[in-house]
Structure formats: structure tokens, C-alpha cells
Amino acid sequence: MDWRPAADLAAIRQRSELLATVRRFFAARNVLEVETPLLCRSGITDPSIEPFTASCDNGAAPRYLQTSPEYAMKRMLAAFGEPIFQLARAFRDGELGARHNPEFSLLEWYRPGFDHHRLMAEVAELVSAVLGERRTEKYSYRELFQQRLSLDPFTASTAELASVARRHLDPGDLSGDTDLWLDLLMSHVLEPQLGRGTLCFIYDYPASQAALSRIVPAADASVGQRFELYVEGVELANGYCELTDAAEQRQRFERDNALRLTRGQSERPVDEYLLAALEHGLPNCSGVALGIDRLLMLVTGASNIKDVLAFDWQRC
Amino acid sequence: MANYSTSEFRSGMKVMLDGDPCSILDNEFVKPGKGQAFNRVKLRNLKTGRQWERTFKSGETLESADVMDREMEYLYNDGEFWYFMEPETYEQHQADAAAVGDSHLWLKENERCDITLYNGTPLSVAPPNFVELEIVETDPGLKGDTATGGTKPAKLSTGAVVKVPLFLSTGEVIRVDTRTGEYQNRVSKS
Numbered sequence: 001m002d003w004r005p006a007a008d009l010a011a012i013r014q015r016s017e018l019l020a021t022v023r024r025f026f027a028a029r030n031v032l033e034v035e036t037p038l039l040c041r042s043g044i045t046d047p048s049i050e051p052f053t054a055s056c057d058n059g060a061a062p063r064y065l066q067t068s069p070e071y072a073m074k075r076m077l078a079a080f081g082e083p084i085f086q087l088a089r090a091f092r093d094g095e096l097g098a099r100h101n102p103e104f105s106l107l108e109w110y111r112p113g114f115d116h117h118r119l120m121a122e123v124a125e126l127v128s129a130v131l132g133e134r135r136t137e138k139y140s141y142r143e144l145f146q147q148r149l150s151l152d153p154f155t156a157s158t159a160e161l162a163s164v165a166r167r168h169l170d171p172g173d174l175s176g177d178t179d180l181w182l183d184l185l186m187s188h189v190l191e192p193q194l195g196r197g198t199l200c201f202i203y204d205y206p207a208s209q210a211a212l213s214r215i216v217p218a219a220d221a222s223v224g225q226r227f228e229l230y231v232e233g234v235e236l237a238n239g240y241c242e243l244t245d246a247a248e249q250r251q252r253f254e255r256d257n258a259l260r261l262t263r264g265q266s267e268r269p270v271d272e273y274l275l276a277a278l279e280h281g282l283p284n285c286s287g288v289a290l291g292i293d294r295l296l297m298l299v300t301g302a303s304n305i306k307d308v309l310a311f312d313w314q315r316c
Numbered sequence: 317m318a319n320y321s322t323s324e325f326r327s328g329m330k331v332m333l334d335g336d337p338c339s340i341l342d343n344e345f346v347k348p349g350k351g352q353a354f355n356r357v358k359l360r361n362l363k364t365g366r367q368w369e370r371t372f373k374s375g376e377t378l379e380s381a382d383v384m385d386r387e388m389e390y391l392y393n394d395g396e397f398w399y400f401m402e403p404e405t406y407e408q409h410q411a412d413a414a415a416v417g418d419s420h421l422w423l424k425e426n427e428r429c430d431i432t433l434y435n436g437t438p439l440s441v442a443p444p445n446f447v448e449l450e451i452v453e454t455d456p457g458l459k460g461d462t463a464t465g466g467t468k469p470a471k472l473s474t475g476a477v478v479k480v481p482l483f484l485s486t487g488e489v490i491r492v493d494t495r496t497g498e499y500q501n502r503v504s505k506s
Contacts, residue, residue: 048352094323094374095353097345169356170370172334176352180373183351188371191348211350228349238349289349 006306006315014299015308018130018292019087022107025126031083031109036072038089039063042271045256046211047263050093052102065091068289069108070212071274074242077110077285078277085109087292098304099234101313105292112283116213116225116241119286120201123229123237126290127199131231131298134197140204141223145182148190153182154206154221161185179208194230203227212252213240229290231298239288246278319377322355330362330383333370337362337381337434345374362432362439363414381434388431390423398423400431400438411438419443421476422494443494448503449473450489457485467499 005012026033043051043064051064066072069088076084090106111119124136145153149164156164161181165171168189174180194200203226207215210224225241243249253270260267296308306312320331325343332338338359347353353374360367362383388400388409397410398420409431415438416423422443423429430442454470467479470490478492480499491500 046350048347048350095345095347096323097347100345100347170368172370172372174371174373176373180352183348184354184371187346187348187351187354188356209350226350235349 002315005310006312007308007310011296011300011302011308012310015292015296018296018299021130022085022087022126022292025129026085026109029083031085031111034073034076034084034086036066036069036076036086036088038066038091040066040072040271042071042269042273043067045253045260045268045270047256047260047265052091052093067092068106070287070289071271073108073110073287074282075273075277077112078280078282081112081283083109083111096313099294099297101293101305101309103313104305106289107292107295108287108289110242110285110287112285114286116203116227116239116286119239119241119288120203120227120229123239123288123290124199124201127229127231127236127295130295134199134231136199136201137195138201138203141202141206142204144190144202145185148193149185151185165189179206182206182209191230191235192233195232195234198231200230201227202230210243211238211240212243212249214243227288234294234298235291236294236298237288237290239286241286242282242284244278244282244284246275249278250275317382318380320380321377322357322372322374325355325357325378330381331359331378332381333359333361333378336364337383337439339383341367346371347374362434365440382436383432383434383439386431386433387428390425390427390429392425393420393423398441400429400441403428409433409438411441415439416441419494421474421497422447422449422492423474424449445493445495446491446500447494448489448491449476451480451484451486454480454484454486458482 039054040063044067049067051067053062053064055062068090069086073084073086086108088106089103091103093102095102128134142154145151151164158178158181165181165184204223205226207222207224210226213224213226215222215224227239228235229237257267293305293308297305300308302308325340327341329340330337338361340357341360342358344356346356355372355374356369357372358369386402388402391399391401397412398416400409419441424447427444431438432440449472451470452473455468466482468482469477470480471477478497478499489503491503493500
């Protein structure tokens with residue numbers, strides 16, 4: 001047992017400076033800092049994210065520790081329409097590794113009136129304010145796969161994707177749908193090369209990976225207006241031009257739950273508060289979540305997330 | 317046998333993969349913020365020695381392999397098998413050429429070796445890092461030549477051939493690093 005912090009004092013100081021920089025950045029832009037609850041009645045339906053559940057007294061239904069502050073912040077947007085940001089703790093069960101700690105810090109912010117490209121520009125300003133000026137690169141998800149793997153991610157069959165993956169790595173008898181192979185190629189083959197010396201934004205994802213972004217029809221395949229930022233091979237931020245349609249949001253929750261059932265996972269209660277807020281009306285907006293611990297890893301040069309956490313998962 | 321899930325994979329764990337026992341060397345959790353979680357696992361095939369990386373979906377399981385490392389005493393070779401004995405139980409094990417591999421060049425009777433057993437049978441044999449062996453054949457020693465740094469081949473009692481300094485002669489005992497096959501020093505004069 002090791003009672004001492006995992007991070008050294010220099011890293012703790014750098015975290016403090018980073019948080020001060022973030023708050024200055026948003027204060028100068030009149031973005032309001034907010035706080036939202038960590039324990040809520042409904043969790044996330046996403047089949048690949050597992051929340052922790054907390055039991056409650058008196059037989060009340062268990063509550064979920066938030067996996068991101070997204071739903072609560074969207075309710076504030078629907079109510080007030082103001083640009084907001086939050087430095088929040090988020091929790092994801094089972095996510096433990098050199099870049100993952102099950103309890104972690106997220107910076108999440110929302111910009112009414114911004115499309116995802118305008119928000120990407122602001123993300124680049126914030127990250128440059130922390131890491132120093134860096135050149136920005138932008139590729140659509142499709143361009144990236146076409147350029148680096150000579151593959152069209154919107155039309156390639158599962159067999160084609162699997163065969164390209166097998167040329168780069170050994171997936172054994174891995175099997176799954178198109179998205180599994182795209183995720184594998186992205187995380188194992190493409191991601192490690194992205195953002196070397198730059199800020200690399202990937203945008204406009206396959207509709208099946210839209211998550212909570214708006215889907216717009218394109219020439220041959222519709223795209224989710226979602227983006228990711230990669231710096232030095234690390235996934236740093238994920239943002240959306242936000243879906244504002246309550247009926248479509250409910251459908252996506254239901255589709256998630258159907259997928260959960262086919263994978264042998266239990267259904268999750270959908271967040272009726274969020275759906276009611278969308279019914280009331282969410283302004284057109286873009287939002288993004290950025291991993292503060294990973295940004296701090298880039299600041300300090302740490303290769304393991306525990307080196308920037310006072311007490312990592314194994315020490316608490 | 318027990319099953320291990322990807323989240324339990326630890327360096328040193330022995331698992332069955334594609335029908336062969338493998339040792340886990342490293343386990344990296346890889347997950348996009350939105351999307352499938354994977355574990356990229358570095359393994360060594362204990363039969364072939366091959367090292368490589370295999371990617372699994374997180375949550376997949378592998379059966380543990382009945383593999384254990386034992387220190388044993390090398391007894392003799394009968395032309396086909398090499399025989400080893402567990403010092404506490406006197407239990408004997410026979411290892412074939414595939415298990416012994418190049419280690420036979422360094423096996424000296426009554427020396428302790430590390431034997432990896434798979435389902436109770438020797439899978440690989442690791443000699444001690446340093447062994448002392450007698451030179452059985454080499455060119456005559458150049459008396460007094462301890463400084464020129466020249467070397468010559470010398471055949472040892474096990475059949476191994478190593479490069480030794482010019483002043484050494486047949487019958488002398490030398491110390492060899494079995495990991496590199498390099499001469500270390502002279503142990504005794506005949």
C-alpha cells in the first residue's frame with residue numbers, strides 16, 4: 001500500500017495553473033461557469049460506456065454517477081440559453097489504463113449559435129493557450145480513412161475493413177459490425193499518428209457514430225456533425241453540433257437500449273428530464289468535452305495518467 | 317482451469333491462445349471516448365518463443381495455462397532426451413530437443429536449471445546465466461600472451477564453441493555467459 005500521492009508536487013502545481021488558465025479563458029469570453037449534480041436517476045444509454053451505480057437509503061432507486069455532465073448542462077442551455085462551461089468529475093466503470101482512470105476530470109462547454117467548425121476553432125485557441133501555439137490540421141473522417149488507408153469508411157464492407165485491419169495488426173478471431181472495425185482502425189492504426197506537433201481535428205463521422213450530434217444528409221451518406229481533437233496521438237476532446245430534436249433523441253436512446261439487449265447488457269432508464277428540456281427547446285449550439293487529465297499529461301510529458309493524478313485508482 | 321478476463325490480464329500471467337500456452341508481457345487498455353473498448357496485449361508464445369501483439373475486445377476471456385516454472389537439477393542425456401530432477405521430490409522429467417533447444421550447449425551435469433512445465437511436461441529449459449565448462453579442444457595456448465586481445469575458437473565439454481583469449485589451453489575451465497555465449501574469465505589452470 002502506498003499512501004503517498006502518485007503525482008509529484010510539480011504536476012499538482014501544473015494542474016492548478018491549468019485550471020486557472022481555463023477559468024481565465026472563459027471569463028474573458030463571458031462563458032459562465034456552472035456546476036451540476038454527480039448523482040442522477042438516469043445514466044447513459046451508450047452501450048460502450050458503463051456508469052457506476054450508487055445505492056440509496058429507504059429502498060429508493062439507485063442513482064448513477066455521471067459519465068459526463070452533458071445532459072444536465074443541456075437542461076441549463078434549454079432554460080437559459082447562455083454559453084456555459086464546467087470543470088467536472090466524471091466516472092466510467094472499467095476504464096483503466098495508461099490514459100484512463102475510472103474517475104477523471106472533464107472540461108465541458110456549450111456555445112449557443114456556434115456550429116462545430118466554429119467550436120473547433122475555439123477548442124484550438126484554448127489548447128494553444130495551454131500548450132503554446134500549434135498549427136491546426138482538419139480532416140473529415142472520410143478524408144482521413146481515404147488518405148491513410150485508401151478506404152472509404154462510409155461504403156467499405158465489414159470484410160474489407162477487417163482485411164485492412166489484419167494487414168496492420170493481429171485481431172485474432174475478433175468479430176463485429178462495421179463500427180467495431182472502424183473503431184479498431186481508428187484507435188490502433190490512425191490515432192497514434194494524429195496531431196504530431198499539431199492540433200488535429202477529425203470531423204463529420206458516420207451517422208452510426210454520431211452519438212448526440214446532429215445528423216445531416218450528405219451527397220451519398222449522411223454524416224454526424226461530430227468532431228474529435230487528437231494531439232500527439234492522444235484523443236483529447238469530443239464535440240458535437242448538438243442534436244436538438246427531442247423525438248430523434250428519444251429514438252437514439254431507444255436504439256442504444258435495443259443494441260444493449262442484443263449484446264446481453266441490461267436496458268438503461270432514459271433521461272426524461274433531458275427529453276423534456278429538448279421538447280421545450282434547446283438553442284442551436286455546439287458543445288465539447290475535453291479530458292483535463294490528458295491535457296495535463298501533454299503539459300507535463302507524462303506517459304501514464306496516474307502521474308498527473310494526486311491519487312489514482314489504485315491509491316484510493 | 318480458471319478463465320481470465322482482459323481487465324485481469326497482468327504481466328507474467330500464463331494463458332492458452334490458439335492452442336498454445338502463452339505468457340502475457342503487457343496489457344494496454346485502448347478505448348475511444350465513444351465506441352468499442354479494446355485491450356492490446358503483448359504476448360510470448362511459450363512453445364515457439366514468438367513475441368507479438370494481439371488485440372481483444374475488452375471483456376473477452378482466456379483460459380489460464382497450466383504452466384509453472386521449476387528449478388531442477390540436470391542429470392544426463394541419453395541421446396534422445398535430457399533428464400532433469402526436482403531437488404525436493406527427486407521426481408524426474410524428460411525434455412525433448414524442442415524443449416531444450418540451444419540450451420543443450422550449456423547443460424552441465426548436476427547444475428540447477430529453470431524448467432518451464434506445461435501440463436507437467438518440460439516446455440522450455442533455461443540454463444543458469446553463467447556456467448563453468450572445460451575446454452576440450454583449442455589451438456595450443458600462446459604462453460604469456462595475455463595482452464594482445466586476440467581470440468581463437470575453443471570447443472567446450474558440452475559441444476559449445478566460444479571465442480577465448482589466445483593464452484588458454486585445452487583442459488582449462490572457463491566461465492561463460494549463457495545468454496550471449498561470451499567468455500567471461502578463466503576459472504582454473506590444468
